[in-house]
Amino acid sequence: MSTTITYVLVSLAFSAFFSGMxxxxxxxxxxxxxxxxxNGISGAIIDIFLKNPNQFISTMLVGNNIALVVYGLQMALLLEPMIKLVVHQEAIVVLIQTILSTLLILFAGEFIPKTIFKINPNMALNIFAIPLFAFYIVLYPISIFTSFISQLILRVLGLKKDGANTRVLGKVDLDYFIQQSIDDSSESSEMDTEVKIFQNALDFSSVRLRDCMIPRNEIVACELSASSDDLRAKFIETGLSKILVYKNSVDDIVGYIHSSELFNKPDDWTKQINTISLVPETMAANKLMKVLMQTKKSIAVVVDEFGGTSGIVTLEDLVEEIFGDIEDEHDVKSLVAKRISETEFVLSGRLEISTVNEKFGLSLPESDEYLTLAGWILHVCQRFPKLNETLKIDKYTFKILNVTSTKIELVRLKLEE
Structure with missing residues (x-):
């Protein structure tokens, strides 16, 4: 009896070990x-496993199956005499044995070890690297044989086995590593900036142009029929190096003119107009960045689904999505973001909600339906508020400090207790 119990416990431990690993x-x-x-022999061993993932998994399965076979045989020897003291029908005895054995192996050999080993998998691999390698060597011949048989069966059935996956590292691995670095870091100031750049780079493929464009109402443009003096005055007034040129309306942009080209050849400036790309607002930001770099351009016009101009995107706007704000000629320098008390803030309507949350540690709701504070207010109210009007949205109270017929310029935000 004691020997049988020992075999059961040992086989159960091995099954838990192989399942956990x-x-x-x-x-x-x-x-x-x-x-x-x-970093030592453990790192080198794990690297071997990583380069042969299918073989490693196959070896673990072989070891687990051997342990399960031994466990099943020994559990039958252990339980059968005890069950037959109460039940005499063979079928019921087998059924009870199966239920008890299955419950024990599921909890002790599957659920519990997998839950524990999944908490810190890298540490588990490092701790058990050497015994793992020993089992890997011992079970390798059996694993190779079973793999050969499985491939042979697949060929007979006319099924193709996927080729070896040579890709070791991926985006998910980098993202997971960054999150771990954030959790493990005690010095948040310098680490936050570096980690945020990596995180932004990972998220860059999901950014759409509508999320980073300069909106239509902030576009500085000149009509094609304008005189060179008017255009020169606009350059001087705005301080921009490039100005869009349109025909009839901003929805019909024909290109852009560079200040150096105007001042070098002012007589017929329309011949100096550069072509500009028109891109949909749903286009991925990383795709446009490739296009701009390939065409050696730095600006593109964003159009909506109806063909109207939604805004413009510059190469600098795209870079900002990764590295954060970079002050340039197109940036609005008058945006206000002030904390006047613990629960009150004065904010520009053009401020992005994500920026406000990050700057003041708030949790204002973000959505695909709007990007800025003004967009949030308009989305909820479905109208333009009046000057000095007070609006309550959930636990937030807004007072409109400055508004025009087309824009909410400045608001006071108060957090309700």
């Missing part, structure tokens, strides 16, 4: 493994 390997951050592979 399998989930640890699958859940481990591959980038951290790559970074730590030169």
């Amino acid at each position: 399998e989930i640890a390997f699958v859940s481990a951050n591959k980038l951290r493994v790559e970074i730590e592979k030169k």
Whole structure:
């Protein structure tokens, strides 16, 4: 009896070990493994596993199955005499054995070890790297044989096996590594900036042009029929180096003129107009960046689904999505963001909600339906508020300090207790 119990416990422990190491390997951050592979023998061993993932998983499955077979045989020897003291029908005895054995192996050999090993998979791999490698060597011949049989069956059935996955590191691994770095970092000031750049780079592929464009009402443009004196005055007044040129309306932009080209050849400035790309507002920001760099341009016009001009995007706007705000000629310098008390703020309507949340540590609701504070207010109210009007949105109270017929310029935000 005692020998049988020992066999059951040992086989159960091995099953838990192989199940736990399998989930640890699958859940481990591959980038951290790559970074730590030169840190001692454990890192080198894990790197071997990482380069042969299918073989490693196959070896773990073989080891787990061997442990399960031993467990099943020994549990039958252990339970059968005790169950037969109460039940005499063979079918019911087998059924009770199966239920008890299955419940024990599910909790002790699957759920519990997988939950524990998944908490810190990289640490688990490092701790058990050497015994893992020993099992890997011992079970390797059986694993190779079973892999050969499975491939043979697939070929007979006419199914193709996916080729070896040579991709070791991916975007998910980098994202996971960054999140771990944030959690593990005690010095948040310098780390936050560096980590945020990495995080922005990872998220860049999901950014759409409508999220980073300069809106239509802030576009500085000149009509094609304007005189060179008018255009020169606009350059001097705005301080811009490029001004868009349109025909009839801003919805019909024909290109842009550079200040140097105007001042070099002022007689017929329309011949100096540069072509400009028209791109949809749903276009990915990283795709436009590639286009601008390939065409050696720095600006594009964003159009909506109806063909109207939604705004413009510059190369600098795209770079800002990764590295943060970069002050340039197109940026609005009069945006206000002041804290006047613990619960009160004076804010420009053009401020993005994400910027306000980050600057003051707030949790204003963000949505795909709006981007700025003004957009949020208009989305909720469905109208333009009046000057000095007070609006209550959830637990936030807004007082309109400055508004025009087309824009909410300045608001006072108060947080309700």
